[in-house]
Amino acid sequence: MKKFLKIPALILVSLAGVIILFLVVSILWITVSGSKAAKKYMALAGDEVQTLTLDHHTFRDLNKNGRLDVYEDNRCSSDERVRDLLSMMTLEEKAGLMFIPPISINRDGTVAEKPSVTDIFSLMSKGSSELIYGKKINHFNIFMSPGKKAIAEWYNQIQRMAERSRLGIPVTIASDPRNSYSSNFLASIMSGDFSAWPEPLGLAAIHDSATTFQFADIARQEYLAAGIRLALHPMADLATEPRWGRINGTFGEDAQISAMHTYAYIKGFQGDSLGSESVACMTKHFSGGGPQKEGIDPHFPIAKGQIYPGNNFDYHLIPFEAAFRANTAGIMPYYGIPTDQTSENVGFGFNKDIITGLLRNKYHFDGVICTDWGLITDIKVFGIMMLPARARGMEHATYEERMLKIIEAGCDQFGGEMIPGMLVDLVMTGKVSEARLDTSVIRLLRVKFELGLFDNPFVDVNHSVKTIGNPDFMAAGRLAQRKSIVLLKNSPSENGKILPLKEGARIFVMNIKPETASKYGMVMESPDKADFAVIRIKAPTQFLKGSGPMGRLFSSGDLNFKEKELTEIIDVLNEVPSITDIYLDRPAVIPEIASASKGLLANFGADDEALLDVIFGRFNPSGRLPFEMAASMEAVRNQKEDLPYDSKDPLFPFGFGLNY
Secondary structure, X not given: OHHHHHHHHHHHHHXXXXXXXXXXXXXXXXXXXXXXXXXXXXXXXXXXXXXXEEOOEEEEEOOOOOOOOHHHOOOOOHHHHXXXXXXXXXXXXXXXXXXXXXXXXXXXXXXOOOOOOOOOOHHHOOOHHHHHHHOOOOEEXXXXXXXXXXXXXXXXXXXXXXXXXXXXXXXXXXXXXXXXXXXXXXXXXXXXXXXXXOOXXXXXXXXXXXXXXXXXHHHHHHHHHHOEEEEOOOEOOOOOOOOOOOHHXXXXXXXXXXHHHHHHHHHHHHOOOOOOOOOEEEEEEEOOOOOEHHHOOXXXXXXXXXXXXXXXXXXXXXXXXXXXHOOOOEEEEOOOOEOOOOOOOOOHHHOHHHHHHHHHHHOOOOOEEEOOOOOOOOEEEOOXXXXXXXOOOOOOOOHHHHHHHHHHHOOOEEEOOOOHHHHHHHHHOOOOOXXXXXXXXXXXXXXXXXXXXXXXXXXXXXXXXXXXXXXHHHHHHHHHHHHHOEEEEEOEXXXXXXXXOOOOOEEEEEOOOHHHHOOOOEEOOOHHHOOEEEEEEEOOOOOOOOOOHHHHOOOOOOOEOOHHHHHHHHHHHHHOOEEEEEEOOOOOEOHHHHHHOOEEEEEOOOOHHHHHHHHOOOOOOOOOOOOOEOOOHHHHHHOOOOOOOOOOOOOEOOOOOEOO
């Protein structure tokens, strides 16, 4: 028997050895191939940019020809400069401008030329010199990044690299949200050194557009200091389907309230017009990604389409109309299919009725339209399929057919893609005219000129370090966290109400740092020794079968806790009078928890101190729910995906919130 048991053990050891060997070989291959590619593409770099002085003005000689061209002259209008530069560009340079893939940053802030096994995003990208000199791309988005000094130093280096391209076209760096206390690493980025605020849902809970403007203005200053000039946000989507996994990035389910915050948000980032102190906004996801059937996000291959059983398509346009009034620089359509709303059931990025018919013709939007990330190519690492393209309605089309469909729909830029050679081939074979590319290139160049990138794209590293996450910005974020917390229940007690608790009370805590809680009360090791329990939980989620790797990154499925997890929570709540705080990235269904809790609060991204300040009365709660919370999953299933606040007899209605 013992000899028999040795066989599986030997198999496992052998398998582990094969995996380790594969990883070692892969690392060596990455290192060697990355170094060779860097040497190859760096050989394409031109001279460094020199300056010209004319009439006591200094200009950058971006094309290194020793004379001042119109596009180098900041005394000329943006339109004049765009036209001049366009006339000099090759087809390959025009094509490169129409892509915005990810770019990697080394941990020490140096330019990344080879993938890193510690950075999954670098495995999906290329070396910086290949992207800039080989593919002639100059729009990039960054995901995870190093500290504030390192990111500023990297940014200056990548701009120095871009200067050495033939025409010296500067790089535009884009980012998903970076200032939220909580995050999904694909939809938003951990705040790191940046000031930490509640999610957009929390800004909506504060129900004050002035705070949203303040947030955007502070985030703008931090982005500027880091060299980030394009915000891949705000989300103007409406949270009308409570099961949707991206609700935390929205301003809730009310269209007028969302419109108010969307407008303030864009104004805070962009100002009244784009300028050298602006960060351009790419508002998403047109025409509103909220009404997904059963809440299943179109990132997932099992998505069932975007539906409108309440015939409420136009309602979802209201926040985008506010974005147009605020002059948003860009718009991003979503992945999903607007089922039976247009002449063909294809995803928004492929949909000419949406892009040209609605955006261009009805709303006369002449800004940049960029697809969501990865509509064309599948992501493969070491030849292994990691993530199929989100080509909804075009799954069986070739890469070339998908690209052509996006161009014909009227989009200007391909998000997350880095295949400009394919676009060049479409032009060379007569399937796309160069004039069509010119239309999009003009829009893209216009934003670069208006942001002042051609005149001075660099940042002052010392200023960056002082600006990002400075004490005033951090304090503003912490205050917003407190303002966003919603008090949902406050039971009677002998002295009036259970909350606020008295300082020094004996407390048992769950999912709260004991060292933080000890600043407010006496922390006990078990509930039976405490006067109160204070517990933090997160809205429930389930992994949906067939949702693929993305299914691990977004909340999905039912909104109620299942039996085992619910029992564990209720057992604590029943042992001692308890205060429950729940992080709501979606509107959870929690009637049992609400009933068993003496006090109940909701947060949308708040640290332990923010919560305890409210619980112990150092801050009077003032937040209001930006969505309703249904009383049961039956009520959730019976509501319509495109209608706001329509569940029967909600546990907590839209706009609910108590205070002391």
